[in-house]
Amino acid sequence: MAKETYTVLLADDSEDDRLLLRRALRKKPRFALVGEVYDGEAVIAWLAGQGDYKDREKFPFPDVLMLDLKMPRMTGHEVLAWLQTRTFSNLRVVVVSGSFLPRDIARSRELGADAYFKKEAQEEQQYAMLSDIEELLDHAC
Numbered sequence: 001m002a003k004e005t006y007t008v009l010l011a012d013d014s015e016d017d018r019l020l021l022r023r024a025l026r027k028k029p030r031f032a033l034v035g036e037v038y039d040g041e042a043v044i045a046w047l048a049g050q051g052d053y054k055d056r057e058k059f060p061f062p063d064v065l066m067l068d069l070k071m072p073r074m075t076g077h078e079v080l081a082w083l084q085t086r087t088f089s090n091l092r093v094v095v096v097s098g099s100f101l102p103r104d105i106a107r108s109r110e111l112g113a114d115a116y117f118k119k120e121a122q123e124e125q126q127y128a129m130l131s132d133i134e135e136l137l138d139h140a141c
Helices: 015-026 040-048 076-083 102-110 123-140
Strands: 006-011 031-037 064-067 092-097 115-118
Touching: 006 015, 006 040, 015 031, 015 123, 031 040, 040 064, 040 076, 064 076, 064 123, 076 092, 076 102, 092 102, 092 123, 102 115, 115 123
Parallel strands: 006 031, 006 064, 064 092, 092 115
Antiparallel strands: none
């Protein structure tokens, strides 16, 4: 059964890209942004509930991870590889990347990404992407 609201963890090292996605998420009432992280190590710490992210009241486990590929300390592909060693059955991972190289898309899919989208600056395209993600989440429940 589809949820009324989906929680989102946004992982991207670009403040500008996070700002654009944050604005788009605000216009989709079924999405609730629970946090933002800037590198792959922070993604893993958040999801594992380790270090600064132990408090699940303050840092809830998300329904969806919106993941950039090119991040410092650990790339999105490295995060996806780590996720394959864990069981987070209710987590959906959506790659949102500036790269539309076939090898990046294929690698992301091989590593378990549920969807892959190219970053878009236009509001209409972002809204369409979020609608696609919402549909993916509704069908995954």
